[in-house]
Amino acid sequence: MSVHFRKLALIGIGLIGSSIALAARRQGLVDVISIATRRHDTLEEARSLGLGDIYTLDASEAVRDADLVILCAPVGAYGALAEAIGPALAKGAILSDVGSVKEHVLKVVGPHVPEGVEFIPGHPLAGTEHSGPSAGFAELFAGRWCVLTPGPEISPSQTERLAAFWRAMGSDVECMDAAHHDMVLAITSHVPHLIAYNIVGTVADLEADTKSEVIKFSASGFRDFTRIAASDPVMWRDVFLTNRDAVLEMLGRFNEDLSRLQRAVRTGDGPALEALFTRTRTIRRSIINAGQETAAADFGRPHDTPPPVEPLIVRDHGGGDDA
Ligand SMILES: NC(=O)c1ccc[n+]([C@@H]2O[C@H](COP(=O)([O-])OP(=O)(O)OC[C@H]3O[C@@H](n4cnc5c(N)ncnc54)[C@H](O)[C@@H]3O)[C@@H](O)[C@H]2O)c1
Numbered sequence: 001m002s003v004h005f006r007k008l009a010l011i012g013i014g015l016i017g018s019s020i021a022l023a024a025r026r027q028g029l030v031d032v033i034s035i036a037t038r039r040h041d042t043l044e045e046a047r048s049l050g051l052g053d054i055y056t057l058d059a060s061e062a063v064r065d066a067d068l069v070i071l072c073a074p075v076g077a078y079g080a081l082a083e084a085i086g087p088a089l090a091k092g093a094i095l096s097d098v099g100s101v102k103e104h105v106l107k108v109v110g111p112h113v114p115e116g117v118e119f120i121p122g123h124p125l126a127g128t129e130h131s132g133p134s135a136g137f138a139e140l141f142a143g144r145w146c147v148l149t150p151g152p153e154i155s156p157s158q159t160e161r162l163a164a165f166w167r168a169m170g171s172d173v174e175c176m177d178a179a180h181h182d183m184v185l186a187i188t189s190h191v192p193h194l195i196a197y198n199i200v201g202t203v204a205d206l207e208a209d210t211k212s213e214v215i216k217f218s219a220s221g222f223r224d225f226t227r228i229a230a231s232d233p234v235m236w237r238d239v240f241l242t243n244r245d246a247v248l249e250m251l252g253r254f255n256e257d258l259s260r261l262q263r264a265v266r267t268g269d270g271p272a273l274e275a276l277f278t279r280t281r282t283i284r285r286s287i288i289n290a291g292q293e294t295a296a297a298d299f300g301r302p303h304d305t306p307p308p309v310e311p312l313i314v315r316d317h318g319g320g321d322d323a
């Protein structure tokens, strides 16, 4: 399906918003890009990078006449933003977002969506530890999944239109139920971030001399954790505040497994340790193989970005079509 929007409004222009602006422009998917941010400095940075055509501090101004509006701010800001832009949304527009959590977004944005506007939440499973307008790059979504969570009332043709937009930026698209999304992402993304924040926090609390030794001699294992733990504090605060139940559920299972592992270490249970490490190595290899199959070479993904990861997703469509 060929896809084209007259005016794309991006509300929030950090890593994800700027990457959408660059990719949509490069692929010729939109005529006009209008950008709204909360802070003047961020808006000026976006302007100096040439990310859009219209720049404003007023989100409701940015969405006027837009046929595609994407919320790209931290999810904690969505309720107030939706309330502000709701009355200004054009009839026939698609309203979407990129938030890392989906049930909360449906709950806080849904009530502000006027009749004649279709709200189709989305989540590109792509990112880095960097933030702000200058962190974006057009290839960010290439070969990565984008999950859409349309409600049952959404017309399949509009879902397909949005899916085509993401595909044109290089993504593979999957539709699913919002609650299911939140459970899957809790274990594949949210808990791993919590673990990284925690282990780096543990080092930060060590006595000064031990800490400097850790930093001096940190090899790639700990360094990988520090990359994740450098991710945006506000964005991740909001993820844990808004996906609490799913994160606690997955953290409970994680803690049970950690206790079993702790016991295996304490009792010197070599076979148990080796059996687990063998299973986990298989998972890593299957992820890498899946990535090679779906690599989107056309988009020239930068060498330092990892290959796409096949999400552990049950193909459970939440009322939309199979876009
Ligand atoms: N970083 C990732 O890896 C990643 C990946 C997928 C999805 N997401 C989601 O994308 C969204 C944006 O994340 P990001 O990484 O681009 O963050 P970012 O910090 O780089 O950018 C966020 C931008 O939102 C704007 N903003 C912040 N508070 C605002 C407010 N109250 N009102 C209006 N605008 C506001 C600012 O323009 C800011 O630059 C989040 O909801 C996040 O969950 C992030």
Ligand SMILES: O=C(O)C(=O)C[C@]1(C(=O)O)C=C[C@@H](O)C=C1
Binding pocket: 099, 100, 124, 125, 126, 127, 128, 129, 188, 189, 190, 228, 231
């Ligand atoms: O690659 C990274 O740095 C990321 O953290 C990306 C990542 C992830 O956990 O995979 C982070 C948050 C998102 O909502 C989606 C993707």
